[in-house]
Structure formats: C-alpha cells, structure tokens
Amino acid sequence: MPELRLLGIGAEDPGRLAAFYREVFDLEKIDERNGAVFLSDGTFNLALVPVGEGVKAGLRYLGFEAARGEIIKEKVANTEHAKRIKSWPVEDPDIEYEMRDPDGNIIGLNKRAFDTSYAPGPAPIRHIALFTPNPQRLRDFYCDVLGMKEVERTDRSSIFVSDGYICLALLYQRADEPLGLNHFGFHVKSNDDMRQRAEKAGVREGAKRPDRIPFAEYRVHDPEGNGFDISEKGWKV
Structure with a gap:
C-alpha cells in the first residue's frame, strides 16, 4: 500500500x-x-x-x-x-x-522509500489536515486510489483517513477557510514542554484547541506562519 x-x-x-x-x-x-x-x-x-x-x-x-x-x-x-x-x-x-x-x-x-534519519525522533509527525468542500469525494479518492482507510467521521462532516501511520484529516470547509493543505501535527510526550520550546525558539507558545476537536490539543505557528498541532493523546490511525 x-x-x-x-x-x-x-x-x-x-x-x-x-x-x-x-x-x-x-x-x-x-x-x-x-x-x-x-x-x-x-x-x-x-x-x-x-x-x-x-x-x-x-x-x-x-x-x-x-x-x-x-x-x-x-x-x-x-x-x-x-x-x-x-x-x-x-x-x-x-x-x-x-x-x-x-x-x-x-x-x-x-517508487523507492524516502531517505530518513536512522534513529526515530522524540516527537514524530503523525497528522496532516486539509480543507475541502467535499470530504466524501476526497475520502473516496484517497481510499480507492491510494489505499488509505477511513478511521473517523465527525458530526461536522469531516472525515479522517489513514495509511496505518499518518492520519490525514479531510476537514469540511464551513466558512472562509482557504481550501487545500492547512496544517500538520506532532505526537509529543508533553504539550507544555513543546509549547515552551516553541516560545523559546521565537514564536508564540500556541493556543488550546476547542474541546470539539477530536484529537489535537494545541495549535502553534512556525516563524513563517505555518500551523501545526501538538498532541499528547495522538491521532487515530
């Protein structure tokens, strides 16, 4: 797959x-x-x-x-x-x-595997999210063409699919969110530690995500404004 x-x-x-x-x-x-x-x-x-x-x-x-x-x-x-x-x-x-x-x-x-570091890092990337006007259409594409599996649906019409390791969120565009790739996420051991490290590196420590969000706990932005989530509980795969 x-x-x-x-x-x-x-x-x-x-x-x-x-x-x-x-x-x-x-x-x-x-x-x-x-x-x-x-x-x-x-x-x-x-x-x-x-x-x-x-x-x-x-x-x-x-x-x-x-x-x-x-x-x-x-x-x-x-x-x-x-x-x-x-x-x-x-x-x-x-x-x-x-x-x-x-x-x-x-x-x-x-066709071949990407080169990676030899040792696993302490905070792996396990999540990517995008906004779409039609989550079901994208779900069918990623599952039928690329072999991913549906792992979660929300009452807000969003669908989560996975290749067994990465959770790809197909988020329903409800307002004026830009369509396309939106953010990604790190599975961390301590949200507080990572927020402090981000602040020390020169960005704001991040904001708590709404309770209705099923997985991530905090959203942080890198120096160029790209959003990423940090989560102790991780994502369903």
Missing part, C-alpha cells in the same frame, strides 16, 4: 524554518540542495523548498512512497484522474511523478 511519508512546504527562508523545527522537535537534517532543506523524524520527512518571487509560501504537496506506482496508474487509467499524472518538477528530485486529487492538491509519488 502507498505510504504518506513526506510533506512539502514552500518556504521564504528554508534554513530558518529548518533551524526552528530542529530546535523545537529535534528533527534531523538529512539533506540540503538547491536551496531546499530536508528534515526527518526517522519515519516522516519535511521538504522545505524555497519559493520564487511572487509565489506564496506554505504547505504545498504530499509525498507518497508507492513501490508499485503502475497499480495507481491502472486504477485511474479510465477516470478523470489519469490526465493528472505527469513527471515531477525538478525542484524535488526525490519524487518521480505528480498527480492531483479531485480538489487539485498536489501529490508526489516515488
């Missing part, structure tokens, strides 16, 4: 963001090339890719390890998704093919 193992973030200053995530979450830098910095928690990677002038920074793409990518192509061969598969841009040479989900979110496919 394809495994979600990378999140690409367009960064105004990849080096600065890398320093922040290394200081707060002890992520390991595994590579740096063409201005991009690649970090790992031992299982999941962040690709901090520089953005060009006039290009908006922020969460940009998902990366799946798909050893048998031809099966994915077969699944979408007679659907509207077939035309969405093409060669990957050169900005991230670790990914071979690009496809789009029904909302247009970018997905990178790679």
